[in-house]
Amino acid sequence: MEGFPILSLMMLVPLAGALMCLFAGARAARWIALSATLVTFGLGIALWSNYQIGGVQWQFTERAELFAGFSYALGIDGIALMLIMLSVFLMPVCILSSWEAITRRVGEYMAAFLFMEVLMIGTFAAQDLFLFYMFFEAGLIPMYLIIGVWGGDNRIYASYKFFLYTLLGSVLMLIAMFWMVAEAGTSDIPTLMQYSFPPQAQIWLWLAFFASFAVKVPMWPMHTWLPDAHVQAPTAGSVILAGVLLKLGGYGFIRFSLPMFPEASAQLAWLVFGLSMVAVVYTSLVALVQHDMKKLIAYSSVAHMAIVTVGLFAFNVQGLEGAMIVMLSHGLVSGALFLCVGVIYDRLHTREIARYGGLSINMPYYALFFMLFTMASIGLPGTSGFVGEFLSLAGIYQTSSTVALICTTGIILGAAYMLYLYRRVAFGGQTNADAAAMPDISPREWAMMAPIAAAVLWMGVYPESFLAPMRADIAALDARIAAAAPQSDAALAAGTPRAAAANALPHRQSAGHASAEEGAH
């Protein structure tokens, strides 16, 4: 595979599909989109199987000096590989979920999704700072259209909010990038990851990048665009938004903020911790009182992504690995939960929780899948959610037990709102006649749920498959940031050993006491 431009090919296939979809009829567009995404997924599998674990850090590199000011440079490490796999895995599912739900302007819809796929792969594979920015930012256009054209009733407001929020966040990052490139003299990401910027400047650069990634993740209080965007977007739009686009923020932290500005990351970790703690508790409580299923899952996303951010800024291997697994797991699980909402939304055209009830009676298979994903979202052992959240929280516990304590309440609250949601939708009596008449999931819906369910279980039972490619990269990152790691309150400190055992009683040789001692025996 050496020298074969597989990453470019993975972007070219959906791009060609997108252009074809623009001119194709509805039926043809669906099939073109499905085959393009499946071919890309196939290429993704080839990519993973040819990725050499323990090989050089950057593999499948490509470089061409096509543009002025920046170069077309691609290449992936294990972290990027896993996120690319997540993207290409979710895309066919998205296309399938829109198969019947989208009836208007199908060609343009499929084209928008395929463009989105190109941009997502490009973002994760870019090795040039500005190329990354281009892919990162270009995603606004298709997503704006997806929300605005095929969204719900309040789609205009949601699309504007999404667009302007994200744009404002990222333009400051661009200014910071210019400064970095002027300072370091290169826009090559691997080189910049080793470059030491002056600590004073790092703070500003970090804040500029933070503005962008914190909106994208999203972190409290920049999260308000997310519930609106999720609620209004079509099902597949929500899946891709929660599944991949939110991960761009986390990827940004792990690729840029941490390795490029380690000192600033350490100094400002309190900010990330503070916002994340608020997010975990506050958004979980907000999720608890939602009447709209999509909104509930959207708020739960904010809470889960907060676990990612604390894990990232824990400055140790466990935290980083945990954050990555939570990202992957959340990508699958929240995507799947949005699909679950979409399945019943397609039948009843409402997201109101109260309009459903007792679905496990008439839709047993659906209830089964929904249960699995609910449990994965809560973090039940055996599912992917457990692995990630456990590692993440174990990581942060080493740095700050207070943060760990508060973030762990998120697991409990998560169980509360997810189980409450599940009870209201799937259990209880069949109060609504129309909900009770809904048919169980179709083969098409099986085809989109079953692979995700399998992946969730695989990641829960044998996470090593997913951790192995990332291990060396995370170790390298940990080595890079270790010097700057903040003071931790839970680190083990070697004390002076006691002379005697802690429970040893004072031993006296007087006669009176000796008899008492023997009596005690």
Place this chain on the structure above:
Amino acid sequence: MDFGHSFALVAPELLLSAAGLALLLVAAWGGDNAARAIAISAAAAVFGAGIMLVPGLHVGIDGPATLAFGSLLKIDSYALFAKALIYLAAIGALIIAPAFFSSAAAGSERGMRAEYPVLVLFASLGMSIMVSANDFMSLYLGLELNSLSAYVLAAILRRDTRSGEAGLKYFVLGALASGILLYGMSLLYGFTGGTGFVAVREGLGGELGTGALFGLIFVLSGLAFKISAVPFHMWTPDVYEGAPTPVTAFFATAPKVAAVALTARVVFEVFGGQVAAWQQIVMFMALASIIFGALGAIGQDNLKRLLAYSSINNIGFILLGLAVANAAGAAAMLVYLFIYVVMSIGSFVALLMLRDNEGALFETFADIRGLSVTQPAIAWALLVFMFSLAGIPPLLGFFAKFVVFQATVEAGLVAFGAIAIAASVIGAFYYIKFVKVMFFDAPADVVTGRSGAAHWVLLGLTAAIISPLGYLLTRSLTDLADKAAAALFLVP
């Protein structure tokens, strides 16, 4: 003075003048029936003049060999680059005009007037002189030749009251600005004893006295009017709205390029020693144009007015490159100008294609509702232009902002750049409103007319350049712009 050498340098201008005079005669005898042929010949003449620029642009020329007519003109790479852009815009304005004037959009005066192409030729000639001026006299000569042609062009639909109003407004305010400029020039002459750029520069020495400072400010204000930078922008929306759309397309492109190029030449070659004196003025105008251009556009319902504010907004970003006050900034400014010209021509061509069966034009938001369903090709092209104007990658408009902001940050003006880029988000609001109306709203279904091949070709071409494919041009574009900017920074 070697006249042969001088004439060789101004060969494109000579061609334009000769063609203009000849076509004027044809117009006098042939009348409006010959208008189409005149337009084609005029476009050919401009194209020919453009071809003459190619060798010099390619090699990059500067130094004393580029001075013509006793240093009145300076035909260096910088002038060539600006001229190439001006000619491109003029050709665009000539191509799109006939279809417009022969349709119902032209009101009761159907049929293109034969003077239109001739006036465009003379305006281009004036702009050519402007950008190659090396003396305040030749500067003023070129400026007025351009302005007088432009006043007439704005009012060319004589029975249309809006067109007449636009012409009159443009004339009155333009004359005022010319007066201000002239006053500034006379002050500079009084304090330095020369009108040549070199003479004034040497006369100013290191320090600016109060009188010379006034001269500088008056000159800059006069020029700011011509480029419609805030706070001298008030005429722009009215003139753009009232003038016939092909004329508006012309105004938004060629004169802007000429005036910006001229401003840059004046500030660098005349006031190059007093950067601190004008840099803050330009910085203020840049920021103010970005912010007020964007805020003004938000409330607009008329698309032409909106594009007028958008051009004010864009001028702000162009001035950002100027404010950097180094060769990188000037090169960035030139790159921006090129991309701006292409985007503007493209958007105006798209506006010209919004017509009903009779050919009458639509120009409000209400008319383009749901355009993506009824006229998908136009809607997608407009989407490309609008996102590009907003500076969203991967469209070429992002590259324009990219080079400008890169130059700003590299020169150390980080806070200035940060404020400007944050203000650019305000602009994104109305550009995405365009997209929202076309793509999200229910179709109004009034745009039913068909457009000619010329429009489609121009639309396709500009959209292809603005699409990500345009990035393949960026290497040669920046190379040309670097050469041009380098010519500007040779100490005389």
